[in-house]
Amino acid sequence: xxxxxxxxxKLNEIREKCLTCKKCSLCETRHNIVFEDGIPNQxxxxxxxxxxxxxxxxxxxxxxxxxxxxxxxxxxxxLSRDKDVYICNTLKCRPPDNRNPLPDEKEACWExxxxxxxxxKPKIILLCGxxxxxxxxxxxxxxxxxRGNWYKPENAIVDVYGAxxxxxxxxxYLLRNDTREKGGPKWLMWQDIQEIKREYDKL
Ligand code: SF4
Numbered sequence: 001x002x003x004x005x006x007x008x009x010k011l012n013e014i015r016e017k018c019l020t021c022k023k024c025s026l027c028e029t030r031h032n033i034v035f036e037d038g039i040p041n042q043x044x045x046x047x048x049x050x051x052x053x054x055x056x057x058x059x060x061x062x063x064x065x066x067x068x069x070x071x072x073x074x075x076x077x078x079l080s081r082d083k084d085v086y087i088c089n090t091l092k093c094r095p096p097d098n099r100n101p102l103p104d105e106k107e108a109c110w111e112x113x114x115x116x117x118x119x120x121k122p123k124i125i126l127l128c129g130x131x132x133x134x135x136x137x138x139x140x141x142x143x144x145x146x147r148g149n150w151y152k153p154e155n156a157i158v159d160v161y162g163a164x165x166x167x168x169x170x171x172x173y174l175l176r177n178d179t180r181e182k183g184g185p186k187w188l189m190w191q192d193i194q195e196i197k198r199e200y201d202k203l
Contacts, residue, residue, distance in 0.1 A: 007040040010119045014112055018092045024108040026093035032059030033092045036116070038081040043203045044196075045122035045163070046070075047113065048089045049131035049170065050101050056094035061087050066171040070128075073171070073189060077197035084200075088116050090135045106135055114158065121161040123203050126196065129170030136165065143167055144185075148192045150199075164199070168192050 018033045034051035037060050054064040062070050062081075074080055081087055091101050091109045101109075113135070117125070127133045130143050138157040140146055151165040169189050177185040 004040060007042075007119060011036065011040060011116065014115045014119070018112055021092070021112075023111075024093075024105045026091065026095060026105060029096050030093035031056050034059055034061050034089055034094070035092055035112075036086065036088045037061050038085045038087040039083060040086050040120050041084055042120055042122055044079075044085045044124050044126070044200060045117070045120060046085055046087045046126040046128055047132040047136065048087070048128045050089055050091035050098075051094040052098050052172075053094070055089075061089050062171070065175055069171040069174060073193050076190065077193050079197065079200070086116075086120055086122065088113065090131050101131055106131075110135070110158075117160060117163070122163050124196065124199060125160060125163045125165045127165055127167045129173065133167045136160065137167070140167075143169060143173075148188060148195065166192065166196060168196075 015035045018035055021027060021033070034055045048061055051061065052064070052066075055061055061067075071081060074085065079085060090113060091105060092112055095101055095105070125136070127136055133140065133143060133146065136156050136158060137151060147167045147169055149166065151167075153160050153162050153164065156165065169185055174186055174189055180186050
């Protein structure tokens, strides 16, 4: 297993490329690239959608209320982005007005996400929201129907280097659907994170 410093050096190389990337028009409106957060933990990676307003301002994924909720979800099972999980997005630059990424933007940015997966080779990948799911698993259905299910590496439409994957709700969705009643999105998210922790502990 490569040392943390080796992973960090390889990731920094890719990050440097993103800093000057002009492969799609999002480079014209971004304030910062949003490359990663957390640590290059080879057990657990979370892939989100695309940077929003605060992420673009701060250059860091999952900040603001959605990021705080994600941190609370991890903390509920004793995980933290500071020591247990590597976090990145499908796109590294913010789509204007937080619109969904366009197919050509996802295609242009795939090289960087691919490199992140290839360098880290995580055992578990959490696909956070529909955009991440479509990028890695293709059209397997909406997040409400498929969340909480494990997918094998061979289910992916791209090489995930042996990772098992679970689609999960995006925390922004949970903020918009705040009910905690049994069977609701937040309740389901808490079931999913417990299942994820059980798998994490087996690694
Ligand atoms: S979104 Fe990705 S491909 Fe497009 S400019 Fe940013 S880093 Fe480059």
